[in-house]
Amino acid sequence: MKKINVCICIFLGAFFFLSLPALPGQTPGQAIKNERTQWFQDAKFGLFIHWGVYSMLGREEWVRQLCQIPLPEYQYYVDHFNPTLYNPDEWVRLAKEAGVKYIVITSKHHDGFCLFDSKYTDYDIMRSEYGKDALGMLVEACRKQQMPLGFYYSIMDWSHPDYLPRRPWETDRPTRDADFNRYMDYAINQLQELMTKYDPAILWFDGEWEHSNEDQRAKEIGEMLLKMKPNLLINDRLFKREPGFGDFGTPENFIPATGVRNPDGSPRLWEACTTMNFNGWGYNRYETEFHSASQLIRQLIEIASKGGNLLLNVGPMPDGTIQPEFSARLKRMGEWLSENGEAIYETTASVFEKLPFFGRCTVKGNKLYVHVMGWPEDKRILLPGLKTFLKKVYLLKNERTLDFRRTRRGIVISLPDRAPDPDATVVVVELQNPPEITPYEIRPTAGGRIELPVYLADLQSEMGQRAYLDHFYRVTMLTNWQNVNDYPSWEFFVEKTGTYEVQASYASMWGGKSTFAVEIDDLEIPGTTQNSPSVYFPKTFTLGTVDLKEGKHALRFKIKSIANNQALRLEKVILKPL
Numbered sequence: 001m002k003k004i005n006v007c008i009c010i011f012l013g014a015f016f017f018l019s020l021p022a023l024p025g026q027t028p029g030q031a032i033k034n035e036r037t038q039w040f041q042d043a044k045f046g047l048f049i050h051w052g053v054y055s056m057l058g059r060e061e062w063v064r065q066l067c068q069i070p071l072p073e074y075q076y077y078v079d080h081f082n083p084t085l086y087n088p089d090e091w092v093r094l095a096k097e098a099g100v101k102y103i104v105i106t107s108k109h110h111d112g113f114c115l116f117d118s119k120y121t122d123y124d125i126m127r128s129e130y131g132k133d134a135l136g137m138l139v140e141a142c143r144k145q146q147m148p149l150g151f152y153y154s155i156m157d158w159s160h161p162d163y164l165p166r167r168p169w170e171t172d173r174p175t176r177d178a179d180f181n182r183y184m185d186y187a188i189n190q191l192q193e194l195m196t197k198y199d200p201a202i203l204w205f206d207g208e209w210e211h212s213n214e215d216q217r218a219k220e221i222g223e224m225l226l227k228m229k230p231n232l233l234i235n236d237r238l239f240k241r242e243p244g245f246g247d248f249g250t251p252e253n254f255i256p257a258t259g260v261r262n263p264d265g266s267p268r269l270w271e272a273c274t275t276m277n278f279n280g281w282g283y284n285r286y287e288t289e290f291h292s293a294s295q296l297i298r299q300l301i302e303i304a305s306k307g308g309n310l311l312l313n314v315g316p317m318p319d320g321t322i323q324p325e326f327s328a329r330l331k332r333m334g335e336w337l338s339e340n341g342e343a344i345y346e347t348t349a350s351v352f353e354k355l356p357f358f359g360r361c362t363v364k365g366n367k368l369y370v371h372v373m374g375w376p377e378d379k380r381i382l383l384p385g386l387k388t389f390l391k392k393v394y395l396l397k398n399e400r401t402l403d404f405r406r407t408r409r410g411i412v413i414s415l416p417d418r419a420p421d422p423d424a425t426v427v428v429v430e431l432q433n434p435p436e437i438t439p440y441e442i443r444p445t446a447g448g449r450i451e452l453p454v455y456l457a458d459l460q461s462e463m464g465q466r467a468y469l470d471h472f473y474r475v476t477m478l479t480n481w482q483n484v485n486d487y488p489s490w491e492f493f494v495e496k497t498g499t500y501e502v503q504a505s506y507a508s509m510w511g512g513k514s515t516f517a518v519e520i521d522d523l524e525i526p527g528t529t530q531n532s533p534s535v536y537f538p539k540t541f542t543l544g545t546v547d548l549k550e551g552k553h554a555l556r557f558k559i560k561s562i563a564n565n566q567a568l569r570l571e572k573v574i575l576k577p578l
């Protein structure tokens with residue numbers, strides 16, 4: 001008994017201080033060592049499923065709030081939910097085909113409807129026309145196909161009589177007898193029910209923003225759940241996304257510029273949850289915009305190169321099937337992963353802080369996987385500052401060996417004339433020993449000119465990221481720049497104090513004038529877009545001058561207003577000594 005208690009204490013301790021602090025000299029590529037979380041860290045790719053009665057309305061999972069639907073009217077959908085074509089075995093097969101290693105599904109979303117048979121409420125799938133435990137069926141399918149399954153659970157609940165506050169527009173539901181603490185008893189009962197009945201691998205909390213940790217009894221819930229299942233993983237949202245809490249961070253619809261760290265600077269497990277489409281997580285019948293499969297593959301690579309997981313969402317249709325836009329993209333990802341999975345699964349973050357070309361790196365033992373996304377014009381890539389002895393360099397796809405040579409700046413690898421896979425071609429670099437790297441710094445060329453291409457930038461974004469890098473035959477540009485919160489930033493060194501001309505190379509030909517600003521330290525240089533030869537081909541424009549002292553500086557390129565859907569495609573900023 002004592003032993004068990006000690007174990008629980010260790011697990012609980014581990015829960016609150018999950019990853020060990022980084023040892024001095026630890027490289028960014030180093031793994032987080034933790035037995036509980038290892039499977040998750042290795043998995044890299046999960047499938048998120050948002051499905052419930054809201055799917056029937058085909059206007060996202062927030063539809064009840066967005067369209068201000070009174071509870072009695074919403075009841076129609078609760079009563080008539082009937083996914084006659086629902087086949088959970090097929091969902092899991094599709095996930096497997098996509099190369100997905102775990103699934104997380106909404107057991108209860110904000111509307112409060114339970115996709116499982118709950119003895120604590122009638123507001124569940126058993127009273128809908130379907131009348132079968134859809135969640136239980138998925139649990140079974142996952143068990144058969146050995147697919148770890150996690151449950152999303154919303155603390156916010158728009159239908160439970162005890163949940164407070166009501167939606168601001170709800171005037172017909174009195175709050176007089178409501179008791180939030182009694183609601184939390186209900187939620188805790190349901191969480192226990194989910195654990196004992198279905199034994200999930202992950203509990204993925206959400207909807208936690210209306211109350212404090214204390215009121216939501218976060219600590220009590222965390223401890224209770226881990227007592228029930230010590231190796232259960234719990235996301236950070238149970239603790240209001242406080243840095244360092246929960247097993248993993250959950251950036252939503254953006255990829256953090258440099259990954260996610262604990263408050264003490266040590267690497268943290270994280271999982272970016274993202275949608276393939278742009279409007280909503282639940283089925284949206286009216287959606288017309290989807291990321292391309294190529295973009296999704298590159299997102300997965302980028303996330304893996306920063307040590308994270310991708311939890312990619314689908315919102316199945318009300319009949320229980322997954323729309324072709326989603327399944328086609330998942331299948332293409334699976335195709336890519338069937339050839340290149342070695343470079344994703346069980347890897348750790350890149351050892352390079354920056355790569356001087358459009359590409360990313362993942363690491364496994366003494367192997368570096370270099371994912372080349374934009375084929376360079378000179379058919380060469382430089383691995384900057386790599387000092388370790390190289391055994392062999394080859395293409396993952398066909399094991400064709402590639403020539404390389406050591407230079408003062410690092411290892412230069414010669415690529416074939418054409419990209420074997422234009423989405424991302426993986427070059428495997430086999431090292432004699434674990435990688436040793438001199439940190440990368442952006443410094444002037446011999447003539448004193450400083451070049452800041454977008455692939456050397458940290459792309460800063462928050463929820464709702466739109467901008468990403470893409471390759472346009474000869475050049476890599478930051479494209480799809482539709483959100484003013486997305487911006488590239490660089491740090492660079494000036495070696496000679498003086499005046500510099502600030503130039504930007506960008507493509508823009510959409511008509512209308514977008515405005516932007518280049519911020520260099522505290523100085524702001526405003527600009528208005530001008531036409532380049534085409535939207536695929538950039539031109540260099542002079543924006544102004546800046547006096548820079550010898551030393552380190554920061555530059556950010558920000559969009560101020562967007563005239564025609566996207567402002568510009570940025571290739572690079574140049575500082576030319578005058």
Ligand code: GLC
Nearest residue numbers: 050061062206207252273281
């Ligand atoms: C947000 C939304 C919710 C979605 C979730 C996924 O919190 O409110 O609808 O389920 O993000 O991360």
